[in-house]
Amino acid sequence: MISTSVTRLLGIDLPIIQGGMSWASSCSALPLAVSRAxxxxxxxxxxMRIADLTRTxxxxxxxxxxxxxxNLPLYRRGADEVIDLLLQRRPPVLIAAQGGTQRYLDRFRDVGTTCLHVVASTxxxxxxxAAGVDGxxxxGAEAGGHPPPAMVTTQVLVRAVVTAVPGIPVIASGGxxxxxxxxxxxxxxxxxxxxxxxxxxxxxxxxxPNYKAAVLAATVDGTRAVGRELGVTRALAxxxxxxxxxxxxxxxxxxxRRKAFQSSTLRDAALYGDVTWGKAEAGQSAGLVHSVLPAAEIVERIVAEYIGARERLCPPR
Ligand SMILES: Cc1cc2nc3c(=O)[nH]c(=O)nc-3n(C[C@H](O)[C@H](O)[C@H](O)COP(=O)(O)O)c2cc1C
Structure with missing residues (x-):
């Protein structure tokens, strides 16, 4: 176990959160493996359609x-219907992205769900x-999917947020x-x-599999952030x-630009393996990933590497 304010807030053993990833984790296989680990x-x-989400x-x-x-991107079509379903089902944790807190926060707190909000600026x-989210x-800018339009790096943004908003549990994402x-x-x-x-x-x-192979083949400079004014997206070049x-x-x-942007989708990359024209969303960290592994093994390796890093910082005497 590695105990932090986030593990205590969420009731988990390790400060390792699997990013909500449209299509890649729009089912139970990956989330179950990570939570079990x-x-x-x-x-x-x-x-996800309502029926698929209900089954999941x-x-x-x-x-x-x-x-x-x-994880619920608040801009998705039918977001209110999803909110109604989740209020009935009371998932342990809700992660809201791409919108304000007023649409969901009070109601989820009433049913006892812990609410985390995704932010990309101080x-x-x-x-x-101030609205009262739990974490x-x-x-930051290195992230796959939607990095901050201002492209502030994770290293700088995390430091700015923990200084500006002391006391709230923070999960760093991107890179x-x-x-x-x-x-x-x-x-x-x-x-x-x-x-x-x-x-x-x-x-x-x-x-x-084409998508996973393209992630493994990417180097640290192998992604591009495109879509200025349209919802900046980082994807494999x-x-x-x-x-x-x-x-x-x-x-x-x-x-x-909008026409070109909309002619490519994450779905084409994820479902059909079109990594030539599809939006194959991935972060700069693709260049740090060299193997496709079972999720539980990824968790185990992160823990071992974390302990190694801690020992480098504070070598045993
Ligand atoms: C394929 C893909 C799909 C994503 N879909 C979502 C999503 O539906 N909702 C969300 O909040 N973030 C989404 N993200 C962002 C991730 O949750 C996470 O913040 C990001 O991947 C972190 O950067 P990293 O890839 O360097 O680890 C997505 C990222 C990727 C790579």
Missing amino acids: GGLGVVAAGP LDEMEAGTDRPWAV EHARKAA LIVV VADGAGLAAMIALGADAAQFGTRFLASHEATVH NEFTARMTELEESNADLDV
Whole structure:
């Protein structure tokens, strides 16, 4: 066990949170494996139909007594219907992303769910903390998916948030792929780390083998953040990101950029293995990931690496 304010808040053994990843963790396999291993498994409700989410919640409840979470991007179509379902089902933890707290916070607190809010700036961290969320997930520029539009790195943003909003449990996210990264985030003042790309390359992540192979093949400079004014997205560099970069550098009209942006989807990469034109979302940490492993083994390795990093900081006498 590694005890921090986040593990105590969530009732988990390890300060290891599996990033909610649309498609990759939009089912029970990966979240169950991570929660059973002592971290926090997270079901990504973003792309899920109500029937699929209902079945997955049944599987999570039946599959483990340990805490787990549902990640809900508040901008998704039908978010209110998902909120109604989750209020009935009372998942142990709710992680809300991409929106304000007013749509959900009071009602989930009433049913006893712990509420974490994803933030990508100090200002949003202050607002979410003032609204009364239980903890913050702070996402920096290295992250796969949606990094902060201002592109402040995880190292700087975590430090800024823990200084500006003292006392609230903080989970650092973006660019953390191993136990050394976890130790670094704890040294900065965070209380846990969230791992996305590392768990994308797990046996249980439900994405096409082409996608996992492309993550393994990527180097640390193998991703691009594209989609200025459209919802900046970090994905593996491919023909789609090259086209977006070309349009952005030539200051093409927003409509032209939007059309190109919308012609590529994460679904195409995840379900059909289109890593040439699909949005193969991944973080810079793809360059630190060299193997596809069972999620439980990833958790074990992170713990061993964390202990090694701690010993480097404080060598045994
Ligand atoms: C394929 C993929 C899908 C993602 N989907 C979501 C999502 O649905 N909701 C969310 O809050 N974050 C999402 N993220 C962001 C992750 O939860 C996490 O913050 C990010 O991956 C951390 O950076 P890392 O990849 O360097 O670990 C996604 C990331 C990836 C790679």
